Amino acid sequence: MRGTRAFLIGGVAIGGGAPVTVQSMTNTDTRDAAATLLQVRALAAAGADIVRVSVYDDACLPAIRDIVDGSPVPIVADIHYRADLAVGALERGVAKVRINPGNIGAAEKVRMVADCARAHGAPIRIGVNSGSIEKDILQEEGGVTAQGMLRSALRHARLLEAVGFQDIVLSLKATDVPLTVKAYELAAAQTDYPLHVGVTEAGLPGDGNIKSAVGIGSLLLHGIGDTIRVSLTGDPVPEVAAAIDILKACGIRRDYVNVISCPTCGRTSVDVAAIATRVKVALADIRVPLTVAVMGCVVNGPGEAREADIGLAGGGLAEGQPAGGAGSTYATGAMFERGKPPEKVEGDLAGMLIDRARKIAAEKEKKGSRANGPCGD
Numbered sequence: 001m002r003g004t005r006a007f008l009i010g011g012v013a014i015g016g017g018a019p020v021t022v023q024s025m026t027n028t029d030t031r032d033a034a035a036t037l038l039q040v041r042a043l044a045a046a047g048a049d050i051v052r053v054s055v056y057d058d059a060c061l062p063a064i065r066d067i068v069d070g071s072p073v074p075i076v077a078d079i080h081y082r083a084d085l086a087v088g089a090l091e092r093g094v095a096k097v098r099i100n101p102g103n104i105g106a107a108e109k110v111r112m113v114a115d116c117a118r119a120h121g122a123p124i125r126i127g128v129n130s131g132s133i134e135k136d137i138l139q140e141e142g143g144v145t146a147q148g149m150l151r152s153a154l155r156h157a158r159l160l161e162a163v164g165f166q167d168i169v170l171s172l173k174a175t176d177v178p179l180t181v182k183a184y185e186l187a188a189a190q191t192d193y194p195l196h197v198g199v200t201e202a203g204l205p206g207d208g209n210i211k212s213a214v215g216i217g218s219l220l221l222h223g224i225g226d227t228i229r230v231s232l233t234g235d236p237v238p239e240v241a242a243a244i245d246i247l248k249a250c251g252i253r254r255d256y257v258n259v260i261s262c263p264t265c266g267r268t269s270v271d272v273a274a275i276a277t278r279v280k281v282a283l284a285d286i287r288v289p290l291t292v293a294v295m296g297c298v299v300n301g302p303g304e305a306r307e308a309d310i311g312l313a314g315g316g317l318a319e320g321q322p323a324g325g326a327g328s329t330y331a332t333g334a335m336f337e338r339g340k341p342p343e344k345v346e347g348d349l350a351g352m353l354i355d356r357a358r359k360i361a362a363e364k365e366k367k368g369s370r371a372n373g374p375c376g377d
C-alpha cells in the first residue's frame with residue numbers, strides 16, 4: 001500500500017492505509033433537496049461511503065443544508081469556477097469540495113476557499129481529467145498525456161500549497177483506460193496525496209463496468225487508490241455495487257460470501273447456474289469471508305474448488321430427473337468441506353449447500369467475535 005497523507009472526509013478516513021472507500025454522485029437536480037436526498041440515501045443503502053452532489057448555482061445552496069443534514073454519509077460538493085459557491089457549500093456543512101483552484105480566479109479567491117475549508121475541517125479534491133488540461137501544457141506535451149494530466153493536477157495543487165493547504169485529494173481521470181492508469185501511476189510515484197480513482201465517462205453499464213474494473217482494479221492491485229468511483233451513465237445506484245465488486249475482486253473487501261462456480265461443460269450433471277444463483281442470493285446477508293463452490297461434476301469439481309470452505313459437485317441425476325444440467329437442482333452429488341473427505345448427497349443440493357454454508361459462517365462469526373472480545377475474555 002502506498003504511503004499517503006491521511007485525513008477525514010466527514011467521519012470517513014481517507015489515505016494513510018485507511019480502507020478504500022466507495023463514492024458515487026447524484027444526478028438529480030440539487031435544488032430539489034427531497035429528490036436528491038432520496039438518491040443519496042439509496043446510494044448509502046447500496047454501500048456508498050461518500051456521496052457527491054453538483055453545486056452549480058446559488059439556488060443549490062439552500063438545498064445543500066437539508067441534504068447534508070439528512071444524509072447518512074458525508075456529502076461532497078462538486079463545484080466549477082466559483083469560489084463563492086465553494087464557501088457557501090462549506091458553510092452549509094459539506095465534508096469536502098471538489099474544485100480546481102486554477103479555475104477560480106485570483107489568488108485571494110484560492111485563499112478564501114482554502115481558509116474556509118480549513119476552518120470546517122474539509123479536504124479539497126482537485127479533479128483533473130483528460131479534457132481539462134490547460135492549453136500550454138497540451139502544447140508542451142504535444143497532446144493529452146499522463147504526464148500532462150499530472151502536471152495540470154500539480155499546478156492546481158501548488159496554488160493550495162501556496163496558501164498552506166495540504167488536505168488535498170487528487171483525481172486524474174481519462175476515458176482511455178491505459179492513459180488513466182498511467183496518470184495515476186505517475187501521481188502515486190510523485191506525490192503523497194490520497195488518490196480518488198476512476199475512469200471518466202466510462203459509458204453505459206456493461207462497457208462502463210469493464211473499463212472501470214480494468215482501470216480501477218489494476219491500480220488497486222498495485223496499492224494505488226484511496227477512494228474509488230465507478231462512473232456509469234444512468235441511475236447512479238448500480239455504480240456502488242460495481243465499485244464494491246471491484247474491491248471484492250481485488251481482495252480488498254472480504255466480508256462476504258464469494259460464490260465460485262465452474263463454467264460448465266459436457267460433463268455437467270446439475271444446473272450449476274440455477275444452484276449458484278440461489279446460493280448467492282440466499283447467502284448475501286453474511287458478513288464473514290466464506291468461499292462457496294458450485295461445480296458441475298464430481299470428476300473435476302472437488303479438485304478445482306479445493307480452496308473453497310464448502311462446495312458441491314454434481315454427481316449424476318437422481319432417478320426420474322431429466323438428463324443434462326439445465327433444471328437439475330434436485331440431484332445427487334458430492335458435498336466437500338475443507339479438511340473433510342467428500343460426502344455423497346442427494347436431494348435439493350442448493351438447499352443443502354445453503355444450510356451447511358450458514359453453519360460454517362456462524363462458526364466463523366463466533367470465532368471472530370471471540371477473537372475480538374475484551375482483553376482477558
Ligand code: SF4
Binds near residue numbers: 263265266267299300
Ligand atoms: S467442474 Fe466438471 S462440469 Fe464443471 S467445467 Fe469442470 S469438468 Fe466441466
